[in-house]
Amino acid sequence: MMLIVGTIPDEELPMTTGPVGLDGEYLTAGGQRIPRIQGTGAMISAALSLTEYLKLEPPHILVAGDIGDGKGTRQMYNYLIENIEELSPDVLVLHYCMPYMDLMEKLCRVVESCPKKIIMIADAGAMYAAKGAGLADKFDIMTPDPSEIAFLADQKATHPAYIAHHLFECDSSKIPQQIADAYSNKSAANLLLVKGKTDYVASEGMVLASINQPDIPILETIGGTGDTITGLVSAFVYAGYKPFDAAVNAVKTNRIAGEFTQPTPATKVSCIIDSFPEVFEKYLQKWNGVCAT
Amino acid sequence: MISIKKDTAFKGDGIIIFQDVAQAIQAEKAVKKSGYETRLIAPPPEFRMGCDLALEINLVEKPIIERILKNDDAHYLEILPIKKGTAGLCEILKVTDYGQWTMVKAANMKITFDKESGIIANVSGGGCPDIPYLNVELVGKPLAEAPQPKELGFTLCAVMLDRALDECLRLWNGGN
Numbered sequence: 001m002m003l004i005v006g007t008i009p010d011e012e013l014p015m016t017t018g019p020v021g022l023d024g025e026y027l028t029a030g031g032q033r034i035p036r037i038q039g040t041g042a043m044i045s046a047a048l049s050l051t052e053y054l055k056l057e058p059p060h061i062l063v064a065g066d067i068g069d070g071k072g073t074r075q076m077y078n079y080l081i082e083n084i085e086e087l088s089p090d091v092l093v094l095h096y097c098m099p100y101m102d103l104m105e106k107l108c109r110v111v112e113s114c115p116k117k118i119i120m121i122a123d124a125g126a127m128y129a130a131k132g133a134g135l136a137d138k139f140d141i142m143t144p145d146p147s148e149i150a151f152l153a154d155q156k157a158t159h160p161a162y163i164a165h166h167l168f169e170c171d172s173s174k175i176p177q178q179i180a181d182a183y184s185n186k187s188a189a190n191l192l193l194v195k196g197k198t199d200y201v202a203s204e205g206m207v208l209a210s211i212n213q214p215d216i217p218i219l220e221t222i223g224g225t226g227d228t229i230t231g232l233v234s235a236f237v238y239a240g241y242k243p244f245d246a247a248v249n250a251v252k253t254n255r256i257a258g259e260f261t262q263p264t265p266a267t268k269v270s271c272i273i274d275s276f277p278e279v280f281e282k283y284l285q286k287w288n289g290v291c292a293t
Numbered sequence: 294m295i296s297i298k299k300d301t302a303f304k305g306d307g308i309i310i311f312q313d314v315a316q317a318i319q320a321e322k323a324v325k326k327s328g329y330e331t332r333l334i335a336p337p338p339e340f341r342m343g344c345d346l347a348l349e350i351n352l353v354e355k356p357i358i359e360r361i362l363k364n365d366d367a368h369y370l371e372i373l374p375i376k377k378g379t380a381g382l383c384e385i386l387k388v389t390d391y392g393q394w395t396m397v398k399a400a401n402m403k404i405t406f407d408k409e410s411g412i413i414a415n416v417s418g419g420g421c422p423d424i425p426y427l428n429v430e431l432v433g434k435p436l437a438e439a440p441q442p443k444e445l446g447f448t449l450c451a452v453m454l455d456r457a458l459d460e461c462l463r464l465w466n467g468g469n
Contacts, residue, residue: 009423037428038416038425099420100342101341102342125420145401161452162382162383169296221414222415222417223432226417265391265396
C-alpha cells in the first residue's frame, strides 16, 4: 500500500483516511470530497494518475483540514504514530503540514521500529521538519525546489524563510554544490530530486542525472507543479521502479505534460495532471530500462 | 532575473519570543503601529519547533512594548536580551520577467501577476498548510485588492508570501 499524508486547506474537513478515487475535479476518500488544487491534492492526483494507468491499487490517503493553525497536522501525526505499524505501508509519503520537529522525531522513531522497511518520501512541510530535526537521512527520497535545496544546504536554517542570503542569492549553477553541502550536513535523503529549470537527481552528494528538456519555464509559476513531481516519483517507486528511475520518469512526465498543455501562469495544475495519461501512453514503455539521460 | 535586497538596518538588542507565528505577526503589527522599531527574526534554537518567528526590539523600550502588546491583547512568552548570531528572515527578493507576467520570489514563495491587468495569475512554492488556502484566496484577484497573506496566514511561508505580494504591488505601482 502507498500511504499519502498531508493537510488540505479546508478547516471543516475532518481527519479522513481510505483509498482515493476521482470524481470530476475532486478526489474522494472516506466519504469526503477533496479539491485537486496546489499542495496535497495535486500530489495525490498525480500519484493516482499513474496507479490508474498501471492498474495498481490506488493510493491510500490520510488527510486533515488545516489552514495553518496546525490542528489537522497534529491529528495526522498522532494517528500515524499510533497506527503506522498496523497500517504497514510499502511507501509512506509525507507532504504539506506544519513542520513540527517534535512530531517528526516521534514518527521517525516508530517507523524505524516497524518490522517492515517502509520507503519514506518527504516534500513541503514534512521535509522542513525532517531537516530541522536532523532526520533527513531517515528518508529515502526528498523533492526540494531550488530555494529548498538552499535550505537543506544551510546547516543553520530550520525553515526556508531563514536561508542565508548568499545561498538564496546564487544562481542555479550552484545547485550541484548545494546538493553536495546538503549531503555533507546530513540534511539530505538517500536520493534527492531537485526540481527546477534543470532537474537534478542526486545521491551521496553526487548528481546522477540532470534533465532540462523539454524546457517549459512557465511551469515554475504554476502552483502545484512541484507537488505533481512528488506524487509521480512516489507512485513510480510504489510501482516497483528503483528510486533513481522513478525520479527521472517523474520529471520527464511533468515536463512533457507541460509541453502538451502549453500552459500560461494562469493554467491550473489539474490541466497538467490531466495530460499525464497521454504521456504515460506515449513514453512509459520507451523509458523502461533506459531512464538515465 | 534581478535580485533586490530589502532594508534590514534595524539591529535591536532584545527579542520577544512567541508561541507561534500568528502571535508574532500580531505583535509586529501592534509595535510598528505605535511607531517603535522592530524586525521579524528567528528565535534562538532552544525555542524552535519548526515554524517559528520572533521580534527584535530595543531592550530599553521593553516596558512600553509590553504595554503596547497588553493593550492589543497580543500574547507572547517572554522578552530576552538578544544573542549574537540570531538569524534574520531571508530579505532577498528575486524578480523574473515572463513577458506578459512578472514573478516575484521571496525565499520559498512565488507570486506571478499579469503586467497589464495586475491580476494575480498564480501562487507557487511553500510547504506550510496555509499556502494552498492562500493560493485560493489570492489567485484571480487584482494585486491592489488581494488580502495580505500575513493577515490570513499563520506561518513563515505566509510571511514570505506577504513580502512577495508587497514587492508585486511596488512593481505594479511603477517601482523599478
